Amino acid sequence: MTLSHIDASNFDLEKSLHCGQVFHWEKYDQGFVGAIANRAAFVKQRGERLSFAGVPERIITRYFSLDHPLAEICRSFPNDPGMNAARDFCRGLRIIRQPEWECLATFICSSMKQVAHIRQISIALRKRFGARKAIYGTLVYAFPGAARLAESSDEELRKCALGYRGKNLLATAQRVASGEADLKAWRKLADDELRTRLCELPGVGVKVANCVMLFAYERLAAFPIDVWIERVLRQQYFPPRKKITARQLREFCDNYFGDHGGYAQQYLFHHARKGGGPKMAI
DNA sequence: CTCCAGGGATGAT
DNA sequence: ATCATCCATGGA
Numbered sequence A: 001m002t003l004s005h006i007d008a009s010n011f012d013l014e015k016s017l018h019c020g021q022v023f024h025w026e027k028y029d030q031g032f033v034g035a036i037a038n039r040a041a042f043v044k045q046r047g048e049r050l051s052f053a054g055v056p057e058r059i060i061t062r063y064f065s066l067d068h069p070l071a072e073i074c075r076s077f078p079n080d081p082g083m084n085a086a087r088d089f090c091r092g093l094r095i096i097r098q099p100e101w102e103c104l105a106t107f108i109c110s111s112m113k114q115v116a117h118i119r120q121i122s123i124a125l126r127k128r129f130g131a132r133k134a135i136y137g138t139l140v141y142a143f144p145g146a147a148r149l150a151e152s153s154d155e156e157l158r159k160c161a162l163g164y165r166g167k168n169l170l171a172t173a174q175r176v177a178s179g180e181a182d183l184k185a186w187r188k189l190a191d192d193e194l195r196t197r198l199c200e201l202p203g204v205g206v207k208v209a210n211c212v213m214l215f216a217y218e219r220l221a222a223f224p225i226d227v228w229i230e231r232v233l234r235q236q237y238f239p240p241r242k243k244i245t246a247r248q249l250r251e252f253c254d255n256y257f258g259d260h261g262g263y264a265q266q267y268l269f270h271h272a273r274k275g276g277g278p279k280m281a282i
Numbered sequence B: 001c002t003c004c005a006g007g008g009a010t011g012a013t
Numbered sequence C: 001a002t003c004a005t006c007c008a009t010g011g012a
Helices: A013-018 A057-063 A070-075 A081-089 A100-109 A115-129 A146-150 A154-158 A165-178 A191-199 A206-216 A227-237 A246-256 A258-274
Strands: A004-007 A026-028 A031-036 A039-046 A049-053 A132-135 A138-141
Touching (some): A013 A031, A013 A039, A026 A138, A031 A138, A039 A132, A070 A258, A081 A258, A100 A165, A100 A206, A146 A165, A227 A258
Antiparallel strands (some): A004 A049, A026 A031, A031 A039
């Protein structure tokens, strides 16, 4: 399998894969192997040169959003100390374009879980139900389609260590497989309408819906609020010990971070988790 | 509005 | 080796 190379300036592969948006990539040689939709891919980065195998260039460019005007997006962030520190720390981090179902299913499983555990669930589902592919003699697994999971069972899903989430995943898989929930058709919906539809699915609340909007539907303003980001926001933007309702927090985020709030959220999130940024329990 | 089940990894003792 | 902690959703 031959390696191809492209210029990928203002891109950080490692950060983009490890900031909590995708969970199935594994280290291999100097890079990573994983599935992009149903194909096995190898990717590695050396400076501004991105090398890859297994998929054509357009798939790589699209998946890693190399077409996003990242410098412009970062300039649109608010100018405050916390945001500026996060912007510096996360240089090159891009929001990955994930297939809708793969993203939805993974984030249903993410509820009440930490990144390390979501990884295990994602890999377990892929190994048990997904198509097996090989690249450089290494096996990688595509994420199983909704139809495959819909014909599974609560018991079988629970073997993938997802506990009570199995019930929600199964019910949502059935709605997607039956066409009752048409994830592709939802692309044309406005943000609020899309969020409403996603929240009607079992196991999907506002937080998961916003993750799916950001990571699968290119809604770059969607701002998922989890406990991590909530800590960051309270610490950086609100007086200590002042009581702020979830609603006020939501309103602040939507107004303050602007059209690329989802990018700002990822940067704040990744900086807080990995950057030793604001002091918090890790 | 508040309370709490739920599962399994991870960190603390 | 056991114990406490983490945490989104949904339902009481």
